[in-house]
Amino acid sequence: MSSALSSSSPLIRKLIVYARLTLVLLIIITVVLLTWHRFGMTRTYELTGREGALVRVEDDRSTGKGATVATLERTDKDFMFGCDIVQMFKWPYCTLALSVPQMGVDLSDFSHMTLNITHPSNSAPMMRVRLINFDDGMTEVSNWRSFKVNEVVGIKVDPSGKTVVPLNWFGVAQWWKDSFKPAVEHSSVNLDRVIRMEIATPTMIKPGLHTYRVKSFQMHGKWISKTQLLGALVAMWILFSTAWPIAFALAMRRELKDNNTRLALLAQINRALELESAELADQAHTDPLTGALNRLGLRDALMRTSMLLAPPMSIIFTDIDFFKNINDTFGHQVGDDVLRLFSSRITAQLRSTDKLVRWGGEEFLILCESTDVALATALAEKLRAALAGDSWPKAIPLTASFGVAQHRDAEEIGDVIERADEQLYRAKHAGRNRVQTDV
Numbered sequence: 359m360s361s362a363l364s365s366s367s368p369l370i371r372k373l374i375v376y377a378r379l380t381l382v383l384l385i386i387i388t389v390v391l392l393t394w395h396r397f398g399m400t401r402t403y404e405l406t407g408r409e410g411a412l413v414r415v416e417d418d419r420s421t422g423k424g425a426t427v428a429t430l431e432r433t434d435k436d437f438m439f440g441c442d443i444v445q446m447f448k449w450p451y452c453t454l455a456l457s458v459p460q461m462g463v464d465l466s467d468f469s470h471m472t473l474n475i476t477h478p479s480n481s482a483p484m485m486r487v488r489l490i491n492f493d494d495g496m497t498e499v500s501n502w503r504s505f506k507v508n509e510v511v512g513i514k515v516d517p518s519g520k521t522v523v524p525l526n527w528f529g530v531a532q533w534w535k536d537s538f539k540p541a542v543e544h545s546s547v548n549l550d551r552v553i554r555m556e557i558a559t560p561t562m563i564k565p566g567l568h569t570y571r572v573k574s575f576q577m578h579g580k581w582i583s584k585t586q587l588l589g590a591l592v593a594m595w596i597l598f599s600t601a602w603p604i605a606f607a608l609a610m611r612r613e614l615k616d617n618n619t620r621l622a623l624l625a626q627i628n629r630a631l632e633l634e635s636a637e638l639a640d641q642a643h644t645d646p647l648t649g650a651l652n653r654l655g656l657r658d659a660l661m662r663t664s665m666l667l668a669p670p671m672s673i674i675f676t677d678i679d680f681f682k683n684i685n686d687t688f689g690h691q692v693g694d695d696v697l698r699l700f701s702s703r704i705t706a707q708l709r710s711t712d713k714l715v716r717w718g719g720e721e722f723l724i725l726c727e728s729t730d731v732a733l734a735t736a737l738a739e740k741l742r743a744a745l746a747g748d749s750w751p752k753a754i755p756l757t758a759s760f761g762v763a764q765h766r767d768a769e770e771i772g773d774v775i776e777r778a779d780e781q782l783y784r785a786k787h788a789g790r791n792r793v794q795t796d797v
């Protein structure tokens with residue numbers, strides 16, 4: 359991975375580093391949130407009898423058949439709920455109800471409640487707890503009985519003063535179901551709009567006075583449910599695991615594009631270098647003044663000719679007559695002009711397979727492939743006549759002498775050149791402006 363990383367582009371490397379950091383960050387966030395949710399992230403809703411809360415008591419006298427008396431006595435911190443049970447009604451009872459100040463509170467996401475209640479007389483440590491809910495679809499505001507009654511019966515009052523009741527212990531009171539016969543969707547506990555919390559005496563209670571010191575009802579829950587938290591975490595991980603490959607793919611695409619651009623540029627540079635090196639190679643094989651081949655060029659031409667195996671081959675050696683006089687009379691510059699013109703005029707007469715080589719000074723050599731000595735002599739004669747008939751700078755009456763020789767089997771190339779040179783020498787001595795052939 360590290361070698362792959364080091365061979366990637368800076369952008370990809372940066373992305374991988376960011377992805378690793380994000381991964382570590384996500385792991386930390388996940389662990390922190392889950393731990394926080396497990397041990398904290400709590401919220402509490404407390405309902406007390408203080409601060410003008412609506413608190414009321416009720417007893418079985420309201421049925422018209424009982425004589426039980428419920429009393430309520432407020433102090434600064436709490437209130438005393440008394441219930442003097444008289445065994446007259448079939449199921450004597452007292453109820454204490456604390457109304458929620460608003461139009462109802464949503465306790466759906468709460469997990470349990472703490473009843474801050476003590477039972478000084480300790481004669482009836484049991485009680486029932488009710489959460490009265492406005493059930494949309496069942497409850498009619500004008501009918502107080504139609505509010506859904508969620509209750510737990512038989513709760514034992516904890517001597518510590520804090521009785522904990524999980525909310526999943528609650529069920530819908532059977533008498534409420536019998537009375538209103540709710541549809542299935544309205545038959546289960548619903549705590550999304552609790553408007554009142556109640557405690558009441560249990561069904562089987564002994565006659566006599568029972569007192570409960572009530573401080574508050576506390577509901578406990580998490581800011582968000584575990585399901586919501588897990589949903590958010592899963593969404594976060596899905597986002598990461600999809601966003602990262604997309605970002606990576608986009609970066610790869612960009613890198614590919616950059617690479618292609620770089621490759622195209624390199625190809626261009628390469629082509630330019632190839633052209634340049636071809637030009638340099640040409641220059642290395644060419645005489646700069648006349649454009650004819652130099653001796654290096656001749657070597658290459660000979661190698662190519664031998665590879666073609668195209669005998670016979672002839673050499674024509676030529677030299678401008680009295681060239682020194684031209685230099686001496688008209689200057690070196692005119693001499694150069696004459697050399698250039700001499701070279702181009704000969705080239706114009708040659709076939710594409712013939713090669714003109716500047717051998718040195720005003721001496722030129724013509725390499726004639728697939729040419730026997732007779733043909734080469736005829737070519738030399740044609741050149742001689744043409745050059746002698748041409749007009750030259752400063753009206754110089756220019757002529758040239760020629761020596762011709764044909765290459766023999768297994769002969770060294772230097773030897774055939776030497777034989778042609780000898781013939782040139784003969785032509786010079788015979789009076790110049792002529793062709794001499796080695797026969």
Ligand SMILES: Nc1nc2c(ncn2[C@@H]2O[C@H](COP(=O)(O)OP(=O)(O)OP(=O)(O)O)[C@@H](O)[C@H]2O)c(=O)[nH]1
Nearest residue numbers: 677678679680681682683685690691693694719720
């Ligand atoms: N302008 C010019 N002159 C050159 C160049 N190379 C050689 N020469 C001259 O060519 C002359 C050759 O003279 P010679 O070898 O005496 O020959 P020639 O005068 O042609 O006499 P023959 O060959 O005997 O007819 C010399 O003066 C060289 O300096 C060149 O590149 N440019």
